[in-house]
Amino acid sequence: MLTLQFVPHSEITDLNSEKKIQKLLKIVREEKIILLEGKLHSNEKSELIRKTMEEIDERFKGIEIEELDAQAKDQAFLQKIRTVFINLLLGSRRGLTIIGPASIIKEIKKDPDKIQLFTEEQKKKKKK
């Protein structure tokens, strides 16, 4: 089951970089994909990479990070995510950062319909 967790800007804006990264890594380690409102600073991203490296083992293979904004030149995979999610939940102009476990993103790349399936389930739930 694919789980996405939306992390609004307000939820991390008061945290220092270390706490922010801890929080994000914790969610990823729960095998969830994070949709983070806004972007991380480059020093936060390098710190996130460093911490990720410390945690990599035979089961946890690391993370994937992507940023979506108006300038981004998307690949097919991102295009897909973007159209689905930006419409779904982003009224924000801050952009969106996706952070997910590398092994799960790999699965989605192999079979992008997994994303579609998930969002359809969500829509149904909302209607109820």
Next chain:
Amino acid sequence: MGLFGNFLKKFLKALFAKKGQIKLGIYGPPNGGKTTLANKITMDWLGEEMGSVSPIAHETREIQIKEQITVKSKNKELTFNLVDTPGIATKIDYEEFIKQGMEEKEAKSRAKEATKGVIDSIKWLDDMDAVVVVLDSTKDPYSQVNITIIGNLEARKIPVLIVANKIDLKKSDIKKVQAAFPQYDVIGISAKVGTNIDAFYEALFKLTNR
């Protein structure tokens, strides 16, 4: 590392910093051709290679330093310590190494060492005086690893030269690399074949204000 570690690092750095010595770092994602370029440089100016090269990613897993390399052109001269770094990645999967023909045990220890290598590359960013970022120009330049490396250098005000490597390959696209990082000098080379390497050395003078 903690406070003491940071202090120690600064102290050691001050102790060993000789006046006028430039640390030129070679950074980038795995497999872009950093070591191939480093070898080309040391071969051209010292007559020896500095590291091993492989089609399998994370071949370089420890920082490698070659001291006192002097590059000369008609009327200019530039001396630096060259630092070849492990490729930076957000993920490392030992199973990928197995797919490329490695034994399981070897693959697992390569992965473990590779994670440490990435950590060291990131730690060493602060120590660089100028950095050459080596990208494989056949690949999509808009990766978060590339953006993060270049963003960190920018934040630290460390001069950056972007090398679009592997222009000998048909899929190479220098323009795409240039478009991804419009505020930087991008120079297309083939580190392996040696194409455009003189222009690269000229760019090094410019990068270090020589």
